[in-house]
Amino acid sequence: xxxxxxxxxxxxxxxxxxxxxxxxxxxxxxxxxxxxxxxxxxxxxxxxxxxxxxxxxxxxxxxxxxxxxxxxxxxxxxxxxxxxxxxxxxxxxxxxxxxxxxxxxxxxxxxxxxxxxxxxxxxxxxxxxxxxxxxxxxxxxxxxxxxxxxxxxxxxxxxxxxxxxxxxxxxxxxxxxxxxxxxxxxxxxxxxxxxxxxxxxxxxxxxxxxxxxxxxxxxxxxxxxxxxxxxxxxxxxxxxxxxxxxxxxxxxxxxxxxxxxxxxxxxxxxxxxxxxxxxxxxxxxxxxxxxxxxxxxxxxxxxxxxxxxxxxxxxxxxxxxxxxxxxxxxxxxxxxxxxxxxxxxxxxxxxxxxxxxxxxxxxxxxxxxxxxxxxxxxxxxxxxxxxxxxxxxxxxxxxxxxxxxxxxxxxxxxxxxxxxxxxxxxxxxxxxx
Amino acid sequence: xxxxxxxxxxxxxxxxxxxxxxxxxxxxxxxxxxxxxxxxxxxxxxxxxxxxxxxxxxxxxxxxxxxxxxxxxxxxxxxxxxxxxxxxxxxxxxxxxxxxxxxxxxxxxxxxxxxxxxxxxxxxxxxxxxxxxxxxxxxxxxxxxxxxxxxxxxxxxxxxxxxxxxxxxxxxxxxxxxxxxxxxxxxxxxxxxxxxxxxxxxxxxxxxxxxxxxxxxxxxxxxxxxxxxxxxxxxxxxxxxxxxxxxxxxxxxxxxxxxxxxxxxxxxxxxxxxxxxxxxxxxxxxxxxxxxxxxxxxxxxxxxxxxxxxxxxxxxxxxxxxxxxxxxxxxxxxxxxxxxxxxxxxxxxxxxxxxxxxxxxxxxxxxxxxxxxxxxxxxxxxxxxxxxxxxxxxxxxxxxxxxxxxxxxxxxxxxxxxxxxxxxxxxxxxxxx
Numbered sequence: 001x002x003x004x005x006x007x008x009x010x011x012x013x014x015x016x017x018x019x020x021x022x023x024x025x026x027x028x029x030x031x032x033x034x035x036x037x038x039x040x041x042x043x044x045x046x047x048x049x050x051x052x053x054x055x056x057x058x059x060x061x062x063x064x065x066x067x068x069x070x071x072x073x074x075x076x077x078x079x080x081x082x083x084x085x086x087x088x089x090x091x092x093x094x095x096x097x098x099x100x101x102x103x104x105x106x107x108x109x110x111x112x113x114x115x116x117x118x119x120x121x122x123x124x125x126x127x128x129x130x131x132x133x134x135x136x137x138x139x140x141x142x143x144x145x146x147x148x149x150x151x152x153x154x155x156x157x158x159x160x161x162x163x164x165x166x167x168x169x170x171x172x173x174x175x176x177x178x179x180x181x182x183x184x185x186x187x188x189x190x191x192x193x194x195x196x197x198x199x200x201x202x203x204x205x206x207x208x209x210x211x212x213x214x215x216x217x218x219x220x221x222x223x224x225x226x227x228x229x230x231x232x233x234x235x236x237x238x239x240x241x242x243x244x245x246x247x248x249x250x251x252x253x254x255x256x257x258x259x260x261x262x263x264x265x266x267x268x269x270x271x272x273x274x275x276x277x278x279x280x281x282x283x284x285x286x287x288x289x290x291x292x293x294x295x296x297x298x299x300x301x302x303x304x305x306x307x308x309x310x311x312x313x314x315x316x317x318x319x320x321x322x323x324x325x326x327x328x329x330x331x332x333x334x335x336x337x338x339x340x341x342x343x344x345x346x347x348x349x350x351x352x353x354x355x356x357x358x359x360x361x362x363x364x365x366x367x368x369x370x371x372x373x374x375x376x377x378x379x380x381x382x383x384x385x386x387x388x389x390x391x392x393x394x395x396x397x398x399x400x401x402x403x404x405x406x407x408x409x410x411x412x413x414x415x416x417x418x419x420x421x422x423x424x425x426x427x428x429x430x431x432x433x
Numbered sequence: 434x435x436x437x438x439x440x441x442x443x444x445x446x447x448x449x450x451x452x453x454x455x456x457x458x459x460x461x462x463x464x465x466x467x468x469x470x471x472x473x474x475x476x477x478x479x480x481x482x483x484x485x486x487x488x489x490x491x492x493x494x495x496x497x498x499x500x501x502x503x504x505x506x507x508x509x510x511x512x513x514x515x516x517x518x519x520x521x522x523x524x525x526x527x528x529x530x531x532x533x534x535x536x537x538x539x540x541x542x543x544x545x546x547x548x549x550x551x552x553x554x555x556x557x558x559x560x561x562x563x564x565x566x567x568x569x570x571x572x573x574x575x576x577x578x579x580x581x582x583x584x585x586x587x588x589x590x591x592x593x594x595x596x597x598x599x600x601x602x603x604x605x606x607x608x609x610x611x612x613x614x615x616x617x618x619x620x621x622x623x624x625x626x627x628x629x630x631x632x633x634x635x636x637x638x639x640x641x642x643x644x645x646x647x648x649x650x651x652x653x654x655x656x657x658x659x660x661x662x663x664x665x666x667x668x669x670x671x672x673x674x675x676x677x678x679x680x681x682x683x684x685x686x687x688x689x690x691x692x693x694x695x696x697x698x699x700x701x702x703x704x705x706x707x708x709x710x711x712x713x714x715x716x717x718x719x720x721x722x723x724x725x726x727x728x729x730x731x732x733x734x735x736x737x738x739x740x741x742x743x744x745x746x747x748x749x750x751x752x753x754x755x756x757x758x759x760x761x762x763x764x765x766x767x768x769x770x771x772x773x774x775x776x777x778x779x780x781x782x783x784x785x786x787x788x789x790x791x792x793x794x795x796x797x798x799x800x801x802x803x804x805x806x807x808x809x810x811x812x813x814x815x816x817x818x819x820x821x822x823x824x825x826x827x828x829x830x831x832x833x834x835x836x837x838x839x840x841x842x843x844x845x846x847x848x849x850x851x852x853x854x855x856x857x858x859x860x861x862x863x864x865x866x
Contacts, residue, residue: 169601253688
């Protein structure tokens with residue numbers, strides 16, 4: 001699946017895209033929904049390149065494109081990524097090739113398209129696409145084990161974990177894009193010593209480090225997606241912070257799962273790195289020796305050998321007015337189930353997936369304690385504070401704390417690509433009525 | 434809150450709306466999204482009246498309306514109920530008054546609007562509105578107790594049940610309108626004797642008898658809705674069959690709740706009876722003596738005295754080619770939490786509700802065994818078959834079975850109103866690949 005857009009030696013005519021540590025070289029070309037900040041102009045889709053964004057509305061107007069490329073660019077110029085997500089992967093790849101050539105060093109389009117560039121610092125983002133449904137999985141086995149161990153020390157993983165990808169439906173309306181403040185929620189909580197529950201602002205606001213899998217064309221109701229066709233329906237990957245109120249969750253979640261502990265906000269990164277751009281970073285599925293094989297509908301040689309994603313993940317915490325501390329690192333290869341398995345399992349009962357649907361992977365903790373993707377794990381259930389670089393300590397998030405997820409992919413023979421940040425700052429709870 | 438539209442003596446100029454047993458008298462005026470079957474014409478919103486539908490696209494063109502009424506009718510003529518749901522309740526009431534007067538016996542509009550009527554038998558329906566998010570609650574305490582008793586005979590209700598309204602997110606994409614076939618899902622199941630799970634078509638497809646609460650204007654993210662304002666945000670009530678695969682659910686649902694056992698399809702009634710039309714059928718909240726009072730944010734005198742809904746519910750099962758059997762009756766007054774409490778609780782953490790969002794109540798079983806809203810309960814966990822009127826027996830649903838929910842509200846001093854049917858027929862599973 002590698003083609004010329006993965007050539008690590010290719011360079012762009014925009015110098016900042018050739019910096020060795022940029023998240024956005026020519027080989028990346030992620031999509032976001034942008035407009036110049038405070039301009040009131042219409043939203044349009046942009047493609048990150050170096051420290052700039054190629055504004056596809058202006059690029060369509062200013063560039064030279066084939067008639068097919070014009071058709072592909074039109075909805076993006078109008079700010080509608082969902083239409084593009086719905087296109088067959090061959091068409092998505094065709095647009096990627098065209099943008100790659102147009103931005104490549106020596107392109108005859110350079111002069112025309114330089115007028116379609118906007119500095120990243122000058123744009124604001126909305127959600128990159130309209131999300132019909134948001135599903136959150138639980139595919140980070142080290143997170144499932146660590147959290148399970150807090151509640152069931154002898155038996156941390158439930159018997160179904162290694163057979164059926166565990167997932168639940170999340171709330172689409174409260175998805176927000178990176179940079180949106182996240183208000184501390186009120187909720188019911190009841191400690192083991194409390195006689196009755198109380199309703200008050202949460203004292204245990206936490207983050208969860210996840211990837212967001214964005215769905216492409218999808219399936220009709222009643223028509224499952226075979227594993228061999230899953231790639232066709234994976235549009236791209238973003239970052240996802242599944243904010244969680246750890247004191248609301250234990251009281252409300254039996255027997256139907258998390259609800260108000262999760263749906264006050266979930267933050268996604270502004271940029272979606274396409275499935276095509278991730279081709280060099282596929283890796284074998286990570287499975288401990290002796291684990292059961294996946295059932296036939298979730299198994300294939302290709303999935304075992306290259307279903308995984310080698311993506312390095314970081315979590316940063318910045319207190320109000322303070323300096324950033326990196327509080328965890330992890331890697332997406334630690335996911336127990338692959339993106340293709342999650343998508344195929346989701347549709348295996350006929351459930352229809354639609355362009356722009358979002359599948360969270362679940363918290364991606366690594367096997368070591370410092371690779372934990374949530375404060376719940378880093379603090380051993382709230383018992384052991386972590387120390388930040390300026391000496392402050394944290395058990396859970398305080399008002400004013402900014403939490404940022406970062407990610408990049410880097411492998412021998414490939415050009416490093418990244419996601420930028422997925423961040424949000426905790427703001428104070430609504431005052432009591 | 435009663436006004437002239439609740440006058441039980443008022444009659445319509447369309448005779449069929451004055452039949453004593455009609456679901457759709459002048460006092461009802463529910464909304465649905467319709468077009469003439471197989472016509473290919475644009476969808477529009479219609480109002481059921483007697484055995485006909487007032488096509489609001491044609492009604493706008495043919496009738497005499499004030500300029501305000503024209504503004505209110507315009508999006509409905511275009512088939513967009515969500516715009517109307519977003520309007521303040523005063524405007525929704527204003528349109529109700531206008532439609533009531535226009536359809537009332539003696540209206541000068543009768544001749545003009547009779548050309549805007551279509552027989553109900555001639556229309557097809559889509560979902561009445563675009564559903565952004567679908568939440569399913571668990572407010573039927575007799576269902577929660579009966580199902581809990583199957584798993585925990587000594588302790589059927591979990592300790593949180595009487596304090597916090599239990600709910601979880603459902604799948605919006607697989608909501609379908611009454612009449613849509615429901616394909617038997619495949620899924621993983623594992624019995625207690627099975628060494629490993631198998632992936633196969635479900636053998637335990639069941640129905641769940643619920644009400645669908647349709648959300649009106651809603652709230653901004655981070656801004657809760659006080660209980661005293663909940664009425665403003667309740668647009669209306671439909672019927673909901675939350676189809677469930679009882680063999681998939683126990684294997685997959687720990688620890689995050691139901692997922693593929695539920696999201697293969699959920700069927701809603703074509704008609705939404707407005708919150709205004711339900712004013713005569715409000716009743717006291719049903720709470721056993723000695724139960725804990727609701728926490729302050731979920732408590733008010735008005736909610737206790739008139740938060741409930743007195744709606745009679747029926748479940749009918751018709752085998753392929755067979756005749757209908759009424760297999761259960763119940764009443765919405767048995768819900769433990771009121772519609773206002775469910776809505777206020779949902780937004781209490783700042784979660785934003787949007788026009789067209791759908792809140793399922795949870796299965797509304799009554800206190801007696803024959804009032805059970807699911808086959809799981811009627812058959813005591815699949816152990817005792819029920820006998821249909823033609824002598825056939827059922828434990829769970831077979832291919833070809835049609836399951837229909839029906840409802841009506843009837844009280845002294847009020848005109849009886851109803852919902853028609855919410856039905857779906859089970860079709861065979863997808864053949865093995």
